[in-house]
Amino acid sequence: MKKLGYFPGCSLMVTNRAYSISACNVARQLGIELSELSDWNCCGATAYLSLSEAKAFVMSARNLAIAESEGHDTLVAACSGCYVVLRKTGKYLDEKPQVRAQVNAALAAGDMSYKRTVKVRHLLDVMVNDCGEEAVKGCVKKPLQGLKVAAYYGCQVGRPFGEADDPEFPVTMDRLLGWLGATPVEFPVRATCCGGLTMTTEPELGMEMSGRILRVAREQGADCIATACPLCQINLEAYQDRIGRRLGADVRIPVVYFTQLMGRAFGLSSQEVMAGDSLTDVSAVLA
Amino acid sequence: MKTTKGRRLDAQATKALRQEFLDDVCALPDGERVKECIQCGTCSASCPSAGRMDYSPRAIIAALRAGDLEHVLESDTVWLCASCYGCTVRCPVGIPFTDIMYELKRLGMTRGMLPKARQAAVMASTFAETVNSLGRNNEVALIRKYYLRTNPFAAFGQMGFAMRLMKRGRLELSSHRIKGLDGLRKMLATVDGEGGR
Numbered sequence: 272m273k274k275l276g277y278f279p280g281c282s283l284m285v286t287n288r289a290y291s292i293s294a295c296n297v298a299r300q301l302g303i304e305l306s307e308l309s310d311w312n313c314c315g316a317t318a319y320l321s322l323s324e325a326k327a328f329v330m331s332a333r334n335l336a337i338a339e340s341e342g343h344d345t346l347v348a349a350c351s352g353c354y355v356v357l358r359k360t361g362k363y364l365d366e367k368p369q370v371r372a373q374v375n376a377a378l379a380a381g382d383m384s385y386k387r388t389v390k391v392r393h394l395l396d397v398m399v400n401d402c403g404e405e406a407v408k409g410c411v412k413k414p415l416q417g418l419k420v421a422a423y424y425g426c427q428v429g430r431p432f433g434e435a436d437d438p439e440f441p442v443t444m445d446r447l448l449g450w451l452g453a454t455p456v457e458f459p460v461r462a463t464c465c466g467g468l469t470m471t472t473e474p475e476l477g478m479e480m481s482g483r484i485l486r487v488a489r490e491q492g493a494d495c496i497a498t499a500c501p502l503c504q505i506n507l508e509a510y511q512d513r514i515g516r517r518l519g520a521d522v523r524i525p526v527v528y529f530t531q532l533m534g535r536a537f538g539l540s541s542q543e544v545m546a547g548d549s550l551t552d553v554s555a556v557l558a
Numbered sequence: 559m560k561t562t563k564g565r566r567l568d569a570q571a572t573k574a575l576r577q578e579f580l581d582d583v584c585a586l587p588d589g590e591r592v593k594e595c596i597q598c599g600t601c602s603a604s605c606p607s608a609g610r611m612d613y614s615p616r617a618i619i620a621a622l623r624a625g626d627l628e629h630v631l632e633s634d635t636v637w638l639c640a641s642c643y644g645c646t647v648r649c650p651v652g653i654p655f656t657d658i659m660y661e662l663k664r665l666g667m668t669r670g671m672l673p674k675a676r677q678a679a680v681m682a683s684t685f686a687e688t689v690n691s692l693g694r695n696n697e698v699a700l701i702r703k704y705y706l707r708t709n710p711f712a713a714f715g716q717m718g719f720a721m722r723l724m725k726r727g728r729l730e731l732s733s734h735r736i737k738g739l740d741g742l743r744k745m746l747a748t749v750d751g752e753g754g755r
Binding site for chain 2: 281282284285286287288310311312313315316317318319320321322324325326329330355362363366367369373377378380381382383426427429430431433439463464466467468469471472473476480509510547548549550
């Protein structure tokens with residue numbers, strides 16, 4: 272069993288636990304143990320970056336330091352927001368000596384240190400590029416034959432770093448879905464923003480952005496949308512009725528994590544992929 | 559433009575604000591490229607929020623050059639950025655515009671220069687407060703405080719959503735506090751000690 276450092280992030284502990292639980296169960300099938308960092312803290316998130324960049328970096332650096340002290344050279348983040356903040360911290364620590372000095376001093380105040388040996392990766396990137404076609408296909412017991420999926424990447428899988436996937440036109444999830452036997456539909460809004468936190472702070476704007484994604488998925492004849500980020504997931508699954516009334520169109524569609532689809536193709540039970548947590552009707556997709 | 563107080567900074571204060579902003583932006587990786595902006599508008603065309611912004615991303619840089627940062631900070635602009643990084647990856651000059659938006663948010667926060675519609679700023683500070691007290695976020699605590707501080711009546715509109723989450727056991731009703739909270743606080747305090755953003 273290959274062991275990788277794993278950063279679930281706050282929202283995957285309860286509200287979006289379906290992502291984390293399905294991810295860990297699927298990874299196990301592929302011979303990977305996602306080993307949760309002990310006593311990790313919030314990555315800092317977009318909110319902390321809006322207040323204090325230095326503090327956001329200190330928050331993330333503490334997590335990187337824990338990963339390093341536990342002997343991990345890779346830290347896998349499932350949430351795209353955590354992925355970008357942790358990765359950004361690594362970049363600033365590498366490129367900006369002032370940031371490095373400030374963060375090192377902060378870590379020392381809490382008796383920790385970080386030697387910059389940890390690489391931050393997105394879960395989707397690891398599942399596709401490390402596991403690969405052969406291993407994934409080898410785990411498939413119930414191919415998702417005939418299932419048309421809109422692969423939705425959101426922003427931060429590919430942006431700004433372009434390491435986990437292409438910034439403009441990501442494709443890794445489409446490849447993965449193909450290995451599972453599903454059919455990815457043409458989905459031009461695959462990397463268009465879901466609205467993120469504006470769904471709460473500026474609901475009209477948030478619904479406009481999520482509405483576009485739901486509408487296009489329906490127009491393209493998708494049976495479901497697959498996501499790789501807890502915030503995208505909840506924005507797309509939670510407000511479909513309200514958005515539909517606003518658009519004057521039926522935009523109801525099941526929204527699932529890509530790891531839940533992997534689990535179903537691997538023959539895991541609906542409990543093992545936490546199908547019961549969904550706010551949309553996923554009975555036809557995760558049954 | 560919608561500004562909170564309708565006041566104008568004097569010439570010296572305007573210059574100081576502009577200089578502080580430029581210094582902070584130039585400290586970002588590739589930040590100094592902001593000086594090379596060609597005003598092509600690719601950022602604005604790529605921005606999913608631009609239609610609702612008083613100043614589009616391109617216009618922010620134009621305003622900066624015109625010495626009018628004050629109006630930008632107090633307008634409905636920077637807090638509408640959803641951090642999608644669309645502008646950043648498309649800018650032909652390589653300006654990390656999303657990071658500049660964060661810089662503008664921080665500048666507005668520290669100087670108290672915020673738009674009338676300040677929900678996103680309240681969200682950010684409430685989030686930080688929650689994380690400071692636990693080491694992690696707790697969504698229930700965050701959202702409860704957020705609505706109390708912005709629009710308590712809007713919380714009723716979210717009751718149905720909350721009930722649907724509750725039914726599925728998806729509401730985080732008890733808070734998890736990290737064991738190393740004291741250590742984390744000591745770390746964060748060193749940043750305050752330097753007065754740094």
